[in-house]
Ligand SMILES: Nc1ncnc2c1ncn2[C@@H]1O[C@H](COP(=O)(O)OP(=O)(O)O)[C@@H](O)[C@H]1O
């Protein structure tokens with residue numbers, strides 16, 4: 001079953017068009033990864049789903065229904081949760097307060113869900129009364145994901161969840177992503193650590209200059225010589241300078 005679909009999406013910021021007809025989809029049960037060079041429009045594609053961008057053409061469908069240009073607060077209520085790359089937690093609030101904030105649009109009792117989130121992220125239970133900003137990078141990312149999952153979303157959008165993390169924490173986050181997915185949530189994820197991300201993905205898309213460039217299963221993309229040379233950079237995290 002198709003959970004999310006971007007069909008020929010065109011849009012950008014102000015008069016600057018960034019997405020020139022991007023198409024992608026996520027089916028039930030899938031982890032789908034978006035890779036591509038810096039500035040390709042990966043984050044912009046996610047923002048397009050979340051209503052943070054004005055789309056001038058194309059459509060975004062959730063469970064087959066159009067949510068094109070729906071504002072973020074409504075997209076959330078439709079069951080899409082988005083964890084941006086930065087500014088995704090409230091650092092001065094405790095871990096538990098962050099998770100409670102994630103439940104703000106719930107009208108029912110969220111306590112059972114809070115318990116499930118702590119079961120999924122045991123370190124967060126231990127640190128639940130600590131200010132979230134004092135946690136390690138990997139654990140802050142867990143808070144951000146846990147906060148999003150409080151709403152039991154139909155789909156979770158993650159923008160570079162391993163950015164800036166050491167290899168050890170990176171591995172933990174990829175394991176966490178798999179765990180979230182196994183528990184039933186489809187995931188659309190942007191990643192710079194392309195090899196590792198494609199390794200856990202059902203499918204992937206390579207975006208370049210606001211357009212689809214390659215797509216396939218994680219395995220197909222990893223084994224495609226052209227993709228490997230251009231985007232998997234022989235073991236390097238990114239073929240752009242400096243940024244891991
Ligand atoms: N808020 C914004 N206003 C104007 N231009 C933006 C904004 N955010 C991103 N851009 C531009 O859009 C292009 C795509 O950016 P982005 O989607 O963040 O790329 P990626 O996530 O693939 O690195 C870049 O040229 C970037 O400078």
Ligand SMILES: [Mg+2]
Nearest residue numbers: 042043044190
């Ligand atoms: Mg980005």
